[in-house]
Amino acid sequence: xxxxxxxxxxxxxxxxxxxxxxxxxxxxxxxxxxxxxVGAKAKGMGGVAIALPQDALSIASNPAAAASMDKRVDFGxxxxxxxxxxxxxxxxxxxxxxxxxxxxxxxxxxxxxxVRKVADNVAIGxxxxxxxxxxxxxxxxxxxxxxxxxxxxxxxxQVFIAPTVAVEFAEGHSFGVSPIVLVQGFRASGIxxxxxASSDPANFTNRGTDWSFxxxxxxxxxxxxxxxxxxxxxxxxxxxDTNFDKYAGLFAQAGGFDVPxxxxxxxxxxPVAGVKLGVDVKRIDYGSVQSVGNPLSPLFSGVPFGAEGGxxxxxxxxxxxxxxxxxxxxENLTLRAGYGRSENPVPQSETFLNILAPGVVQDHFTIxxxxxxxxxKELTFFGMRAPRNTxxxxxxxxxxxxxxxxxxxxxxxxxxxSFGWDF
Numbered sequence: 001x002x003x004x005x006x007x008x009x010x011x012x013x014x015x016x017x018x019x020x021x022x023x024x025x026x027x028x029x030x031x032x033x034x035x036x037x038v039g040a041k042a043k044g045m046g047g048v049a050i051a052l053p054q055d056a057l058s059i060a061s062n063p064a065a066a067a068s069m070d071k072r073v074d075f076g077x078x079x080x081x082x083x084x085x086x087x088x089x090x091x092x093x094x095x096x097x098x099x100x101x102x103x104x105x106x107x108x109x110x111x112x113x114x115v116r117k118v119a120d121n122v123a124i125g126x127x128x129x130x131x132x133x134x135x136x137x138x139x140x141x142x143x144x145x146x147x148x149x150x151x152x153x154x155x156x157x158q159v160f161i162a163p164t165v166a167v168e169f170a171e172g173h174s175f176g177v178s179p180i181v182l183v184q185g186f187r188a189s190g191i192x193x194x195x196x197a198s199s200d201p202a203n204f205t206n207r208g209t210d211w212s213f214x215x216x217x218x219x220x221x222x223x224x225x226x227x228x229x230x231x232x233x234x235x236x237x238x239x240x241d242t243n244f245d246k247y248a249g250l251f252a253q254a255g256g257f258d259v260p261x262x263x264x265x266x267x268x269x270x271p272v273a274g275v276k277l278g279v280d281v282k283r284i285d286y287g288s289v290q291s292v293g294n295p296l297s298p299l300f301s302g303v304p305f306g307a308e309g310g311x312x313x314x315x316x317x318x319x320x321x322x323x324x325x326x327x328x329x330x331e332n333l334t335l336r337a338g339y340g341r342s343e344n345p346v347p348q349s350e351t352f353l354n355i356l357a358p359g360v361v362q363d364h365f366t367i368x369x370x371x372x373x374x375x376x377k378e379l380t381f382f383g384m385r386a387p388r389n390t391x392x393x394x395x396x397x398x399x400x401x402x403x404x405x406x407x408x409x410x411x412x413x414x415x416x417x418s419f420g421w422d423f
Contacts, residue, residue, distance in 0.1 A: 094402070
């Protein structure tokens with residue numbers, strides 16, 4: 001009998017501690033504001049996981065993966081260091097200059113996963129992990145010439161808590177379902193001059209961190225087409241959440257900030273024993289959420305911030321491609337590498353507001369390794385580098401705000417480790 005079956009309260013307590021830690025930790029992400037991978041093994045392979053489950057956190061990418069494991073627990077932590085900022089030129093209102101948004105660094109991102117079989121063809125699991133987020137902290141306010149005071153920036157953090165059930169309905173073929181509980185927090189500061197264009201100026205900026213809660217569902221399929229050939233697919237619904245009341249005058253629909261739907265397919269291969277290859281393709285529908293996808297232009301047609309159909313960040317839907325591989329060097333050592341390519345969600349015409357949210361990195365290079373330490377226990381390490389990507393503004397600063405262009409950039413470095421126990 002396992003530790004967790006003897007004492008289920010121990011599992012719940014551990015999970016709760018992880019959830020609190022995640023909720024209190026600001027996050028940044030790489031596929032727009034989504035994470036580029038969940039679980040240390042996937043992160044070492046460019047984020048590949050849909051058809052290549054490797055640890056308990058794989059069920060956060062494809063719930064059907066739970067049926068491919070017996071009993072396993074994983075605890076991981078990532079140290080995330082973004083480099084973000086902007087350059088404004090040609091502005092007639094005094095905004096020109098280089099803007100550094102790195103007032104807050106680094107970020108610590110924990111994650112937790114657990115899975116176990118409860119029957120020959122049925123498995124259950126639980127994951128608690130950051131879905132994504134965005135943080136900027138301009139200690140020198142880029143909007144000071146407009147009369148803004150104090151540091152400027154935003155802080156968005158999202159945590160998914162997802163219990164999972166998976167059933168192997170035919171040999172080598174499984175289906176899984178994960179109801180998702182969302183906890184997210186948001187804070188904005190230092191953007192006071194724009195409040196005059198809000199439907200609710202009192203709930204626009206400098207209101208501290210507000211919290212919202214929501215829910216949705218993730219479903220997945222994992223199948224073995226032939227020995228060494230797996231395919232997988234998932235769909236994650238829109239996560240409907242309560243509004244950010246303290247920022248009802250900033251986000252469209254009086255503070256609405258749902259998580260957009262996403263979906264993807266993957267293939268996993270083991271061409272020879274000890275060598276695994278995987279490819280994932282994923283789509284994120286950022287444009288379906290008004291506060292994220294609406295452009296700034298409604299503001300100049302008489303629709304204020306916070307209103308139905310009001311201005312947003314102008315993000316477009318993106319496609320993400322990931323490829324990775326691993327090699328078992330010995331019984332106790334596995335090496336990994338991967339690459340991810342994300343489309344840029346921010347159009348050149350929308351860079352001005354995205355000084356606050358420059359989620360524009362595209363290329364992600366990763367490495368990783370797992371070291372077995374005996375008794376089914378292992379340590380996994382990974383590193384990721386996303387080189388700086390700059391989006392040069394084109395008609396980005398409206399004449400109402402002095403015209404000119406805002407160029408925004410983001411680069412990222414992260415590294416981390418996890419402890420896994422297959423017991």
